[in-house]
Amino acid sequence: MHLGSLDRSGDRAPYRQIADQLRAAITRGELVAGDKLPSEAQLMKHYEVARMTARQAIQELRSEGRVVAEQGRGVFVSQPVQVRRLASERFARRHREAGLAAFGVEAEKTGFTPRVDQLEVSTASPPDEIRDRLRLGDGGDVVVRSRRYLADGQPVETAVSYVPASIAAGSPIVADDTGPGGIYARLEELGHELDHFTEEVSARMPTADERRRLQLTDGVPVMVVLRTAYDTTGRPVEVCDTLKAAPAYVLEYDIPAR
Template sequence: MPTPPYRLIADELRRRILSGELAPGDTVPGENALVAQYSVAAETARKALGVLAAEGLTEARRGSGTRVREFRPILRQATKRLAAAQWAQGRSIWQADLDQRPMSVDSLTVTEQPCPEHVAAALGLEPTEPVWVRDRRYLVEGQAVMLSTSYLPARLVAGSAITAPDPGPGGIYARLAELGLGPVRFREQVRARMPLPDEAAALGLALGAPVVLIVRYAYSEDGLPVEVNEMVLDASRYLLEWEFPA
């Protein structure tokens, strides 16, 4: 089956972007230019540009057309960011990712509520048992990049700084350590999927853009599960890396 013309155009533009011929910030040929260059209908050109936008390679700017996205992907090195040497010294695990790039948190809520059924088993709780839920959105260089929801058993963390909006230096893992529950082992599960409508809105995703879901489980020295963290990442803004010995 022959490749549709819009796909051929998108493939060529993608090649130019990935090769560096079209650099970050450069203007991508617009609809009219593509119609003239490839002798196609405007709808075909529009669909080709839509493919690149959905892949996160381009972004439309009011008054200046479509440009190659300038945002540099975040290198998320799981083994480095979760090392105790990072959070035990009072540093945010985000400092391992950002290389001095500005990060902020908004839409932060911290509430006590019944444990969701899909999380309860992982925490060794009944669905009716209370958990503290930390729900937040992370922005890097002013761009929404990740939604994160942490669940911690209320019977373990009630009355601690973990239940405050700002848990203090080193974040919740440093506070867990002060409670004698510092994580010594993590497990992460990763999968790609399409975003739910509220996730797409919160991350400002283009139609058809995927997300990466990472679910992290943290365990104390005696094997007690102390946190489940569900993270929804804008797939176009991340490079995920794991490093481990052979």
């Protein structure tokens, strides 16, 4: 790749100018996924800057998720995983009838290989917010299903589902493998035909534990999607609290104009 020069008379810090040039090279395709960035020593020599300046430039790109550092090998352009999430499509009944859960639908459309790991299933008293959303009143436990989703082996999402224990107890929902179609297929088999979902989407910075689980570098935000599923009687039958690595997702919505 071609390295430019610094404008030493300008107000923009040298490390930001170096980061700008490296970022532009990635955007233009001069550096593609898997390519190695110039080393700190190379940047120091070319731009005539201190090691700390070169290091800050690379850290700027790491914080954006554009590059990853591999111990003893160098810094490489990230391989982005783009999960296209079409909210109006992913929960269609035909997918459940075909044995596909929502993440599987996205994998089929986007072309990545899906996998679930770090799965935990338990029965517990829910947090107050979940209790209110499920209209459980002062009593009633929930079945909690916590899992991490991988796309092509890369962590992209964690999700925690809460289902009233009065519905889920003794059903495949409490098993590690809920079977074809996932939780929603099992809820419908239990007589809770799904009618609609509501979702609230927000963004924030992750906690240290969330950053570790999603393998995010410093400065990379997450999206939070809080979804409630309702059956045809209007009863809320599941709440799912999902944390998504922001660079890995495109959220697409099909909204009718009527």
